Amino acid sequence: MTKTGKIIIGTVAGVTAAAVCVTGGVLAWRHFIGGSSSDGIAYVTEVTELNTAAMTNAELRFSGVVEPQETKEIQVDLTKQIEEILVQEGDHVEAGDPLFSYDIESMQLELDQGNVEIERMEIEIASNKQQIQQLESERKNVSDDEKLSYTTQIQSLETDIAKTEYDIKSKKIELEKLKNTIQNAAVKAESSGTVQSLKTVEQLETDGTDTLMKVMSDGEFRVKCTASEQNMYMIYTDETVTLHSRVNDSTWTGTITEIGAEPESNQNDYSYSGEESTQASKYPFYITLDSSDGLMLGQHLLISPEEDSTIEKNGIWIYSDYILTDENGESYVWADNGRDRLEKRKVELGQSDDMMGDCEIVSGLSEKDRIAFPSDSYEEGMRTTTNIDEVPVEEDADLGDDMEFDNGADFDGEDADLGDDMGFDNGADFDGDVKSEEDKMYEEGGIIGDDEPLYGDGEPDAAEGGDADGD
Numbered sequence: 001m002t003k004t005g006k007i008i009i010g011t012v013a014g015v016t017a018a019a020v021c022v023t024g025g026v027l028a029w030r031h032f033i034g035g036s037s038s039d040g041i042a043y044v045t046e047v048t049e050l051n052t053a054a055m056t057n058a059e060l061r062f063s064g065v066v067e068p069q070e071t072k073e074i075q076v077d078l079t080k081q082i083e084e085i086l087v088q089e090g091d092h093v094e095a096g097d098p099l100f101s102y103d104i105e106s107m108q109l110e111l112d113q114g115n116v117e118i119e120r121m122e123i124e125i126a127s128n129k130q131q132i133q134q135l136e137s138e139r140k141n142v143s144d145d146e147k148l149s150y151t152t153q154i155q156s157l158e159t160d161i162a163k164t165e166y167d168i169k170s171k172k173i174e175l176e177k178l179k180n181t182i183q184n185a186a187v188k189a190e191s192s193g194t195v196q197s198l199k200t201v202e203q204l205e206t207d208g209t210d211t212l213m214k215v216m217s218d219g220e221f222r223v224k225c226t227a228s229e230q231n232m233y234m235i236y237t238d239e240t241v242t243l244h245s246r247v248n249d250s251t252w253t254g255t256i257t258e259i260g261a262e263p264e265s266n267q268n269d270y271s272y273s274g275e276e277s278t279q280a281s282k283y284p285f286y287i288t289l290d291s292s293d294g295l296m297l298g299q300h301l302l303i304s305p306e307e308d309s310t311i312e313k314n315g316i317w318i319y320s321d322y323i324l325t326d327e328n329g330e331s332y333v334w335a336d337n338g339r340d341r342l343e344k345r346k347v348e349l350g351q352s353d354d355m356m357g358d359c360e361i362v363s364g365l366s367e368k369d370r371i372a373f374p375s376d377s378y379e380e381g382m383r384t385t386t387n388i389d390e391v392p393v394e395e396d397a398d399l400g401d402d403m404e405f406d407n408g409a410d411f412d413g414e415d416a417d418l419g420d421d422m423g424f425d426n427g428a429d430f431d432g433d434v435k436s437e438e439d440k441m442y443e444e445g446g447i448i449g450d451d452e453p454l455y456g457d458g459e460p461d462a463a464e465g466g467d468a469d470g471d
Contacts (some may be wrong), residue, residue: 043391044336044370046385050322051367052358053313064225064243064287066299067241074099074192075210080181081106082201085212091197094213098186099195100212107182114175121164128164129155193217200356213263223254223287225303226264232283235259235305241287244302252301253290260284262378311353316361320352323359324374334378336370342382345371 048054076082081103087093132154139150185346193215223243224466227235235256243252263281278405289295326344334347345362363370370386372378384392 005070009109014215021422040382041378041391042334042342042372042375042378042382042384044342044372044386044390046386047316047318047365047369047371048367050318050371051316052319052356053317053360055316062225062227064219064223064301064303066292066295066297066301067224068193068297069220069222070191070195071196071210072215072217074187074213076100076187076204077102078183078204078210082212083185084235085198086186086198087195087198087213089195091195091212092193093189093191094192095194099189099215101186102181104182104185107178107185111175111178111182111349114171114178118168118171121168125161125164128161130208132157153198160301169443189215191215191217196400216297220256221289221292221297223289223301223303226282227285227287229281229283232259233284235285240306241303242306242327243287243289244304246300246302250294250414252292252295254287256285256470257288258286269281278404311351311356314354316365316367317358318361318365318371319358321357322371323347333365334372335365336372336384340384341380342372342378343380343386345369383460 044080083101083103085100087100093099135150135154135157139154142150155391166266195218197211197216199207199209204210237256237259239256241254241256245251260283263283308432315366318333322333325335327329330346332344332346334342337343345364348362349466350360350362352359372382372384
């Protein structure tokens, strides 16, 4: 197996693998941050947490609700007066049915006044043009000293004409819109559906909104779900999902067709059913159903991504990115030696799953062992930790170049680009502060601290290819 330096989570296999690995995106992020060991500390995780054989996508579930494919908001022109609302909440309307009407009488009066104003401005222009002709005629018979005064008057009148002509154009556009409004005084439904969220004129004025009602379209259903910022990277567009009834064994299938980029203002709707922070923002995503037979509008469902792998897995399986190959072609992982020190641990590999991106560990690891995500900065004997807060991020580290995801989510930190290539289809953001490189654990002579020898003879043999005993 060749050494790999990238986490590929953007493909179907990668996203599915990521979905079964952790409850949120934080763990994968921590593994990679663990690889940046500016002070000689490696972040390690227990194998049992990484064992993909013990996890399936069935454990990842979201809640959703059945809704129509489209809900049309019917808005009003707040500058116009509503004459009559022609429907009631709950009414079913067909395309072309009138929903409400504007007050035509007041609009007709405004139109008439506008036409009168245009006539006045046209008369004003004609009068100014006559004055210009008169001034030009008189200017021919005056002295040179007097001509300047005539020229100034003519230019002033020309400016007035240009301004008035512009005002006429603007007024005609305004009146044309008013004519259209009069001709369409009765606002009609664009498609068949059911009237919802109907407001009175008084409620519109109180709320300060222009949405008078909503029309929930007839036809096929879709399912609206919500993922938190911590787990939305586990889903992607065109992913096949299974929908489960909450009251019986009925199931449906569908495809994720849309993932929202903006968090919802109402954070309580259709939230992810697993454990998560109550402070996490929630993002909507939508499922198009293969069939809606047996579903009811407003019905609540549980949604789980379909398992892509067909390989039956037992024992220990971990992602291939944790496994490296030495110069002799033997496979190994960076592991805790049981004394909070890092070592190269040879492992025997079994079968691999290209779809999920993981492989079987036949021997060399137990579920209680702890391993680190690979980093070029690792050396045997380096201290290990399970506390991510003990592992600083290197200054000016570009941690995004080797992490590929399909959705372009950014993990931003000062002087550290953790997200240029981290692709999640929903755009999640993880911010982290970059700490300076200080308090290094390695000092000259291979000594950690003041009196703890790292190598048997106090010489840094391991850095030159030797082992921790100095051999």
